[in-house]
Amino acid sequence: MKPVIRHSFNLSFGEAANLQEKLSAKVSTAGKSGKIKTVCGIDVSYSRGTNIFFAGAVVLSFPDMEILSSVTAKDTVFFPYVPGFLSFREIPVIQKCLLKLNGKPDVIIADGQGIAHPRKFGLASHIGVIYNIVSIGCAKSPLVGEFDEPPAKKGGKSPIIYKGAKVGYALRTKDNVKPVFVSPGNLISREDAVQTALACARRYRIPEPTRQAHMLVNNFRKKHEKR
DNA sequence: GCGACAG
DNA sequence: ATCTTGTCGC
Numbered sequence: 496m497k498p499v500i501r502h503s504f505n506l507s508f509g510e511a512a513n514l515q516e517k518l519s520a521k522v523s524t525a526g527k528s529g530k531i532k533t534v535c536g537i538d539v540s541y542s543r544g545t546n547i548f549f550a551g552a553v554v555l556s557f558p559d560m561e562i563l564s565s566v567t568a569k570d571t572v573f574f575p576y577v578p579g580f581l582s583f584r585e586i587p588v589i590q591k592c593l594l595k596l597n598g599k600p601d602v603i604i605a606d607g608q609g610i611a612h613p614r615k616f617g618l619a620s621h622i623g624v625i626y627n628i629v630s631i632g633c634a635k636s637p638l639v640g641e642f643d644e645p646p647a648k649k650g651g652k653s654p655i656i657y658k659g660a661k662v663g664y665a666l667r668t669k670d671n672v673k674p675v676f677v678s679p680g681n682l683i684s685r686e687d688a689v690q691t692a693l694a695c696a697r698r699y700r701i702p703e704p705t706r707q708a709h710m711l712v713n714n715f716r717k718k719h720e721k722r
Numbered sequence: 723g724c725g726a727c728a729g
Numbered sequence: 730a731t732c733t734t735g736t737c738g739c
Contacts, residue, residue, distance in 0.1 A: 539729075543731045576730075578727040585729075607728045617728065638728045671739075676728085 496596045498625040504574065504583050511583050512614060519616040521624050524679045527687065531557045531629075534695060535600035536704025537592070537622070539585045540712040541572075542720065548572045548585070549719065550592035551712030553704060554600050558694050560703040567715040568592035578638060579613050582621040589622065602691065603630040603680070604704045608638050609688065611655055611662040611678035623681025630680025631688045633702055637665070637676050645674050649696070652689055664689045668696035675700065 608617030663678025
């Protein structure tokens, strides 16, 4: 799978912010995505004192959540972690990883925000735009916006409001656990993004796609460190 | 200036 | 994100 838009990730914060604002104009949160047959979860991992990153992507059937295929990649990263610029740190290794993926999944779910971002261009939106693919952001903690505590039962949700607009939902993916924060990445509505994330949630807080990707990439990293 | 702050 | 063992709760 190859990106449709290519650009440098070796940018200053100012340049990165300008790029985010420019590319955010390409984000669409209008469409119905059509029938979803496959969902790809992506996650990145690394060890404490290093700048060697590992990425993992797992493709699952939807809504069965059966694992169909998976790929991993390794890369060296220099961009620091700064809230609001996570994609510049993680996308390079993710691109190396997705390059190994045969075919294009219907949806990509990333660990991070979609449009629930200072410039409406979080990790999931960035991936969605450069690959021109349906994408959803599913973060474990909020970055921007305000929201009420969603109902405690699985499926309970409450909108995340940022600068007067609804950018996503705080979603309970399991009874009595902290919610996850879902926002559209690209080519999907806020509502479809939450429904899809919820449909991917089984018996754990983290939806299967990103949960499987997380397990895969951690095993890959540990195996790589044992040499 | 102070506090917030995805992974 | 990662460093880490046991432990409390559903």
